[in-house]
């Protein structure tokens with residue numbers, strides 16, 4: 215069989231790949247990686263850093279390439295066949311990675327290098343790699359007796375399957391729901407663009423009227439603008455009950471099983487809880503530190519949140535006589551209140567944020583800060599016609615990266631926005647391998663009469679994901695496993711979140727925020743309003759983030775064995791952070807993909823943690839000019855290019871000159887005054 219994934223390739227050969235190529239390509243790449251590892255283990259020379267640690271880091275290249283293509287497609291352009299293959303290959307992959315981490319011969323060699331590390335004269339990057347590799351073995355049971363090693367393998371296989379099922383259930387729940395409206399009045403309050411999109415969607419499914427779905431571009435405008443409170447309630451309950459309906463797509467058992475298996479795994483390895491295990495390799499280090507960090511923030515944010523809630527409540531009562539404010543009233547009245555206070559409406563801003571202009575703007579920011587140039591190219595193979603491709607060059611015309619951008623929702627794409635890559639950066643034998651980075655989002659698509667116009671929130675999302683993208687693109691390390699975004703999880707959001715700050719600056723908006731029709735620059739009073747409104751309901755938003763982070767810590771920093779009821783456990787965890795009445799039909803945990811499907815378990819706090827970092831770092835830019843080239847160069851050199859080659863606190867201090875302080879964030883959000 216002619217299989218493009220079995221032949222050498224640099225750019226992912228999407229157009230040549232058929233579904234039946236994946237399984238053989240992955241098994242073949244696993245075999246190849248096994249041979250490379252055997253060559254390390256059975257090498258009769260004395261173990262050295264080069265023949266063991268470096269060789270191991272360079273092994274499995276083909277497998278990385280093939281599996282990143284496959285799993286990126288499973289997120290961005292999936293179908294039943296791909297999901298079925300994922301179910302088949304996931305256990306093979308976790309078995310393979312367990313085979314490595316439980317390979318005693320290999321561990322013996324690594325340990326022998328590790329034990330003589332002080333005598334080896336290693337560079338900082340080499341020492342980091344050696345420590346990381348040694349820990350990756352010990353943290354995966356290399357020092358365990360055989361029966362416990364066996365149990366660890368069973369747990370990992372089960373967890374991989376459970377996480378996949380959790381995600382598939384969520385996607386199926388999202389796709390299964392539609393709210394079919396045939397009465398024009400039911401759309402009252404919605405902006406024309408949202409009405410048009412709903413009508414388009416109905417037409418595409420051969421239906422009369424309008425369709426509202428649980429995809430963000432459909433769901434969010436409806437919750438924000440639809441004046442029919444009953445319909446907002448119906449939609450909110452559908453959204454909030456994903457994986458919690460007692461049907462075949464229910465995630466409650468999956469959540470319980472995942473939490474319990476994670477705890478058992480941590481115990482097996484000698485850690486008190488899953489959070490203790492995870493946080494050992496984080497900037498925060500201990501669950502106690504995370505919890506006290508969250509409590510400190512909660513203490514500062516709660517008084518503001520209560521005040522803001524009261525203000526919202528009074529406003530809704532005055533406007534519509536609403537007695538008890540419910541979850542489905544939040545966006546609707548918040549938007550109206552925001553309009554009243556700032557007369558700033560998403561619809562007023564959107565004409566200035568045509569997608570193409572925003573992309574151009576983020577490229578200009580990257581050029582002004584880091585000297586990067588983005589050149590759109592049309593000869594790069596892609597997995598969907600909507601994907602745009604760019605070549606990225608530095609000031610000296612050196613090739614930096616390939617960049618894929620995939621911006622609009624499709625039925626086979628999961629919700630949200632993310633950065634990923636099809637190829638990592640590294641250097642081997644003096645040869646430079648440059649990365650292939652991708653941003654995938656779910657932005658409002660164009661309609662027959664309007665181009666894609668982004669909400670301001672979508673603009674900051676684009677900058678955010680692009681910030682992750684820069685972390686990948688500007689990577690400059692020797693070893694692939696330390697490259698780009700391969701950093702501690704509570705550090706990984708710094709490059710993304712800091713970039714969002716530029717969206718609020720006049721100097722940035724002047725570069726690209728031009729009316730799609732008239733070309734008129736965004737009026738200065740709108741810019742001022744964007745800034746003024748940026749900290750609108752900051753207390754409530756902070757409290758909400760804290761509630762998610764605390765739910766995550768509740769699941770993972772205690773023994774979950776006694777938990778039988780997901781909903782009541784969750785309710786207890788939300789106490790103290792809840793402003794709206796609970797709705798018994800909804801559940802956060804059963805749709806909390808970050809922690810039960812993705813990699814954020816015991817790590818949700820890192821969003822706020824990174825906000826402390828980004829506010830502190832951006833304050834440094836503000837002080838010296840937001841396009842200050844010296845500071846940008848330092849940020850690129852000490853943070854973006856360094857990946858995980860050193861501990862994040864060391865990198866950060868080298869850039870900033872001092873440890874980050876919480877005050878810049880509190881000031882930025884108006885929770886304290888400077």
Ligand SMILES: [Zn+2]
Nearest residue numbers: 678682707710
């Ligand atoms: Zn992010």
